[in-house]
Each structure stands twice: as structure tokens, then as C-alpha cells.
Amino acid sequence: MKHNILVKNKDTNRTCSEDKHLMDSLSVCADLVPRGCHNGACGVCKIKVHSGEFEKSKMNRKHITEEEEMNNIVLACRSFPRDDMEIEFIGKPKSKIYTLGS
């Protein structure tokens, strides 16, 4: 089964498969999603799900609180679409601390 996923912050649609998580499907498009670990540890793919059913695997509590999860704030790399969805990447606020290469 495939579903239409609207990435609101990029105003871009992409068809995503039920058996892949959103990051694996969406990262095929250049610059549509942030670059991350695709499995939970890094937390860069935090999204707000505005609409649409989906299934989840376990969230990393270092990045997603229980309250956030109840409010459909999740990691895209731990979410599998079951319906057409509208999502928005939240992103981390940019740190003022020097990072190598920044």
C-alpha cells in the first residue's frame, strides 16, 4: 500500500510505502528532509503529524517525551504511514555552541 505524504514545511508531496518509515521514503528526494541516522538516536527528524493515520515503533525518549508522542510529535524515522498524511519537520533550534565545520 502507498500513501501520499505532504511535507508542509517544504510544500512538497511524495508517495510513501507502508513498509518503509517516512525517512527512508522521503530522503530519496534531495533536500526534502534533514540528514540523520534514520533509526532514532539523533532526533533530527522530529515531526508534527497534522493529519493521517500511521504506525510507530519505539521512540527515543531522549528526543520525544510521552506528552509529545501523545500530541503526534514523533520521529519520522520511527513512523510508518497507514493513510495519506500531512507532516511538518520541526527541527532543532540552532545551537550557539561552535560545531566542527559550522
Added chain:
Amino acid sequence: MGIMRIGHVDLNVLNIEESRSYYEEIMGLTVTRQDEDGTLYLKCWDEWDKYSLVLRPSDEATFNRVAYKVKDDSDLDNLKVKIEKYGIETKFLEAGTVADCGRVLSFILPSGHEMHLYAYKEFIGKDTGDTNPAPWPFKGKGIKAHWIDHALLMCQGPESLMEVTKFFIEVFDFTLTEQVCVGPNGSLQAATWLTCSSTPHDIAFVAGAEVGMHHFAFFLDGWNDILRAADVMGMHNVKIDVTPQRHGITRGETIYFFDPSGHRLETFAGLGYLAQPDMPVITWTEDELWRGIFYHTGVENGAFTTAYTLNAYK
């Protein structure tokens, strides 16, 4: 003699059964101990101590600590004095507190990472034995990683990185092999590579926004093994961060990829070069920084600075 090498990496994982399958089937490690709470201890075929990787079932995918092995038990007493003289508290954990290890010296590094030192861990032996051994085990799975080679830890900003680098040199007698220098006249270290053996690095530090673990690396023989490892990753839909490449820094042949909890791993191949305490320090300048990290393209690739595992304890 003091510290000999990296002993083990201790991580929290989101799904312990997925992790077991990944490290056994794809990386080729063996589970050598399992605790009642599900914690797994694994070793590579070319290692002789009981384990080099600890995976704990958790609600977090985070970094707990890294352990290094010292040569003699008396090194622990000597290092305790040196660490405390530097101004860092330490405590001894009794033998057996850390699975299958003798007494462990525990402390928090100036960078905020927890570190353990130990002199004894239960012996199992290499899969090829120690009498007339085969060059590699005929049986075995996947990539057949030789051993865990090094870890790269993320420090919060250059000041913290410079402090922990100084600590490793002054207290542990590590040698600085390479550094990235930034800022006015290159006065700030933004990344450092340090050795206690003859390889280019036994630990490395990079400055970032948060304290954590950037990756730990498995050793492979050479470039052909890197290509084969990448093939195995493709067969199993492993998320690859950076495809086979050479690092300018350390000259290592490399792949960056992620485990099922998103911990970044590396397969690191080749000698690099013979590192010795009297070797001149290699410096990479800010404008050639990415040439140092990814030698062929010289540009940022993958999620090198954005994605890494956070420290479990603040």
C-alpha cells in the same frame, strides 16, 4: 604502561532483539553473555577478552560509557592518584560490579563522558585459537569485523574538547597525532585524534553542540573488505551515512553507517600510518577541514555534524 586499548563501548538500544540480530548476522559478532534484564555482551572474532560491546534494552538510544583496558592492576592505583591530582573525583567499583571484570576505576572526563578503566576481563580467546591459527575464521557471519578499534566522542564546544585532550595527554600519556585548528590564528582545537598504541587513533574528540558519541569503529583488513562490507550493508538495507571513502585524517579507509537504534558505526580499514610518541602532530586548517575528513570530495557529506548519539547522563 598504563592504558593499552579500548575495552568496551556501553550503549542503550531501543529494540534489543533487532540489535542482537544486526550485530550477529551483519557485523559478525558473537553474544557471549546475556543478563536477566536483557543486556547483551558481544565480542568480535579477533578479540580475546569476553566482550567489547554492551547493549542495554532501554527507552533511549544513548551512550552510557566507554571502557579502556590497562596492562597491570597496579596501573589503576597509579592512575587514580594522577586523575584525582588533576582535580577529578574517582571511585573504585568492586570486582564483578562490571560484568566479568576485575575492579574498575570509574570517573567523569572533563568532557562529561563517563569512563571506566580495568585491568582484568574474563578471557575467552580468538575464534581461530592461538595454536597454528587460520588467518580468519571459516565459520562466521556477515562482515566478520576483527575488533573494536576506537571511539569518537562529541564534546560541547572547543574549550571542553581542548580540556579533555589535555587530560588524555597529561594524565594518560596519550600522543596527539592529528588536530583540526580553527579560529584566530588556528588557536582553537575543534577536533583531536589521540593514540596510546601504534595506530593513528585510539580515541578522538570532535566539538559539537552536545555531549555524546559520534561513532565507534570496527577494524577490517583493507579496501576489499570495505567494499564487501558495503555490499553486505546494501543486502540488508542498512542505512549508510557515507559510502566507502578515505579519510585524510588517519588515512583510514572507511564507511559510516547506523545500527538499528541509530548509533553511528564505522568500518575502519588499513594501518593508516605508524604512530609514535615522537611523530610530529599533523594539523588540518579550517579551510581544508573537509578534505581531512572525506579526502576524495573535500566536502561535507552525510550527516557528519548533525547526527550523533547523545550522552545518557547529563
